[in-house]
Amino acid sequence: MIKENATGSRESRVCSFAAELVVVGGGLSGTCCAITAARAGITVILVQDRPVLGGNASSEVRLWVLGATSHMGNNNRWAREGGVLDELLLENLYRNPEGNALIFDTILLEKVIEEPNITLLLNTAVYETRKEGDSIRSVKGFCSQNQTHYELTAPLFCDASGDGIMAFQSGAAFRMGAESKEEFGEKFAPTEEYGELLGHSIYFYSKDIGKPVRFIPPSYALKDITKIPRYRQFNSKDFGPWLWWLEYGGRLDTIHESEQIKWELWKVVYGVWDHIKNSGQFPEAENLTLEWVGHIPGKRESRRFEGDHILIQQDIIEQRDHYDAVAFGGWSIDLHPADGVFSEKPGCNQWHSKGVYQIPYRCMYSRNIDNLFLAGRIISSSHVAFGSSRVMATCAHVGQAVGMAAALCTKERMHPRALSAPERIGSLQQSLLRMGQHIPKLALSDGLELISSASIKASSHLVLQALPPDGPLLPLVQSAAQLLPLKKGKVPAFTVWVKAAKDTVLTIQCRTSSKPDNHTPDVLLAEHMVNVNKGTHELNLNFDTSMPEAAYAFVCFLKNEDVLLQYSNHRVTGLVSVFNKINAAVSNYGKQDPKDDIGVEGFEFWTPQRRPNGLNIAMNILGGIDLFGVDNLTNGVQRPTRQPNAWVADLADTNPSVVMDWNEKKKIRSIELFFDTDFDHPLESVLLTHPETVIPFCVRNYRILDANGNLIREIRDNHQTVNKIEVEEARGLSGLIIELEHPEENIPAALFQLIVK
Template structure:
């Protein structure tokens, strides 16, 4: 029994914490930043004002996280985010392939709570800070649940709050709304009619019930459904994020008027549901109910803070490679009308680049302060460029960059701006890649510390066996093939059938930009006369002048079928000139105005289990999986497969890294294939498999004859082994005991 006598006043308790890095905001960007810094040895305090992590991807909002893969609806092949963001996606797939948002919360909370050096403060809101001139030193926060004040001192700070709470309180320079076209030469800069800011959305879940369910709308529900110009798109089958376009608020202050926006969105949601349930137009909705409606909006845009580089439209469309490139994006430039659901414009205006673009470190810190990193959707970007960089997997990738950068700034005694200088930034670029973070058109120097590598075997692509199945060439289809400099694909044989004589054109198509998968030029072609069922051979003899992927393309000919194989190969896939309605309206990007974007065809893969591969025979076998690929420092298929793959009949695939003199080994990071083309959306969209087939699920690592690690049930593409005590060895050996069902592929074993 505790008895407290009357007093004049009381105060809530206060706790003081000290850290190397304070991360404000626990969305995917903030979480990745905190995890990355803690893994590099920093003491990190992560302050999140909500009861769960994940931000817009959490169970509070339930928007699926996506990034450069863009629902597999653009031409960015093998572009899924790596590093910690990739780890999150893979872990969620393993635990939660059904896409349950509550389980995704659990994945994120588990990662944060199990990370040494990371202190997590949930339900805690930052309301004040201290700084001296250009340096932050302390933040003050309050947790209304445990009625406790927190005073947190740190050397470095990261703003991942979305709205830029730290930057705002610290007086840092920022922008809201869209730049005028003249400022940056951005032709996509919107005018007043379209609006200068993106709004908020609220999502909802419906479910079917055994019997009729009555619905009485609240008094604040929208009364006139025709106030929504797109109301005729509503159906009883739409659910959750299918109605992302129930958006509003871009004309308001998206920070200080968020509550007003939320109430308007609730009005819209309940008006929409009233229409579906009670208008009589959807009789099947009688046996339906709403299971969940978001309590807080999913916010898209508010403040954007100024760094030493303002990412702009041209950076994205022209795919500019910055000297300080540390991350990448690949979502379309995706701008929404400010009036949202009430606008007569389409719900979005999207233009894709022809491939991924890079993001510089100079956009990831405040130029107003010496120790404030920026990540997530408040980075230094124009409104137009923000339309692409704002998506959550890109934000998560940027978070890891900032966490790694903070660790380097501490050990090297640098400010973020100093780290971004040409003579310093390579340290960060190399460290990121050593940890498994892919950066387009960059590579890791000397990943195996001068070792030579030998393999028990290698896969040589000469023939893909028939499986008895056929595919109609009802749309243009192509196989992505790696062709080396000075070589041609040679003679290729396929089996075709047709009930009547048909002409079929086969072409080799290429991209202009290194690493792109947007075919822009016909490199070579031939025409086949197909009748009956038989093998057909054709030759492409023109030699490539550089390493590149080529599209072995078959024109649409619905009266012709091509024979298929069961073989799945890493770094080689089939794509179709087709449409993904989630991210495009046509099979070709149509530019219906002077927007500074390019027109090109979309070539899209199919999701498992609907992928197909034609049975092919090569007169000149493709030797694209040699062990030397493990030493080139490239972590993805880009111009070549860049992977080692063992022969299909190798009973114990084994790799050996050897040195002439004993080498000290402390960290081994295995980077292997886990289908980097699979979008792995986090919630709502379920997935076919919990781990992709090429993934190595069981392996052993040896140093000479000492077993360093045996890993079972692996489901990650990047597997880091930090030895408690460094070892000295002449050889590191990797033995592959099992995969998830297909041939394994390894890009690198980074040894340090």
């Protein structure tokens, strides 16, 4: 029994912890930062003011994780981010293809608590920051659940808290609101009338309970739905992230007036639900109940802290190169009217670039606080560039870069800025590439020494002669194209199959991208107008043109409703079909066509279909495409870019294998394999369901053997991109054999990279 006498006052308990890195904020950026740093060998304290991790992706807010794949609605091919985030999203796909936000919470929590280097403090809000000179010395947090103050000390800190509580208190330079057009020459900079800040949103989810259910709104619900100019868009089906435009607060102080904004949003949400349930306009909503309403608003924008580089519109649109690129983005520049749900204007104004863009490391640390990293939406960017970099997969990718940077700074006893030096930044880039973080235009070279010194032979490799015509005939209601990787030089001749309902002229083009790493077909190389008579035909196409450099070609079949095009059931790593179609969710109306001079480019969107659709267009390729050789395993690129970058086995090979031979014994401690988990496919974490739990291209079963055929390890049911196999007691081996099973009947086994250490 505890019994204390009356006293004047008491102090709450204080616990002091020290680590090599303190991360404030457990959104996706903070979580991915902490995991990356911990795996790279440093001790981390992750402080999160809420009961679960994930920030806006958690079950408390329920946004779906988006990034450069942009719902598959723009021209960024194979653009899923990679690294820890990818591991989380693939795990979520495996366990939770239905997109239940609660399951995603458990995955984030599991991955964090499995890291022995991480001390996780949940329900702990950081409220005070102490400094010594220009460095942060410690922060204080309070957990109301256990009435404990925490004093957290570290040589390095990362602010991933969204509003930047620690960065703000430390005196780091920041901005809030929009820059003028003149400041950085950003032609898309908004006017004051449009607004300078994005507002908050609160989501609701509804559920059919199979019997009528009534709704009596709280007294504070919005009574007059016509106050929302776009109220006619409401229906009984849309909920959750589809109603992202229930937005408010862009004209207020999105930090200090956050509670006021939240009340207004609750008013809106319950008013909208009252309209759906009780206006009489939606009889189909009779059995629907409110399953969940957010208690915490999702915050879009507040402070952005200044680093040594401020990311701007031109970095995104021109896809500028940066010597210190460590992450990338690819969401559109997506600004919203500050009046949000009460605005007459469209809910968003989105403009895409022709491909993904690099994010420099210099955006990820404070320019005036020596030991402060920045991650998430607060990184150093203009308001316009933030419109793109703010999505969660991009935030997480930045977080990973920061986590790795913190580990390197710890090992070298450096401050964040020192690592940005041109002679040092390579170590960060290489360490990131090593863990599967894609950085556009960069290739891994570190760690490939051992594998590059081996003689590597494969049991077979694909020479793509044909995508057999064993799939459906589908109408050419939208222009369709097959992406094919080609070498510089002559474009091969093709045979395709069509069926015409009547005599017609079919336009077939060969296009490529003006930038070889992009997949926007903005360069017309050749065009044929082919007379097709009624009936089924084999068309032989010889474009008589050349690829200016190694890149993807687009064999385009322009829309013709009288024509059916023959597809193939065969899928191959690095091949995809695309369609000149609309995806209104990301402001893709087939073509981006800026009417005003807003500093963005006009181009067509050619985008893939989600599986189970999205078959390749059947064709024979004269001479075949010979780009899937075993040499790809050591080229340092782990996904298709301007070329497929994968070793792909021949589907007829019954035991696809790679054999490495060193002529002498090498001490081998680990083998890392990078499989194809289709970086083209977005893995939204909630609401949008997925047709599969394992990406079809991913090799599930494989065996690793020594040169004499003795089994070292057998893996079954893999669903992850990166597999690291530790070799017990670091064995001396003169060779290795990797035997893979084709993942599916119509998909050959593929591997992007092998690292042997």
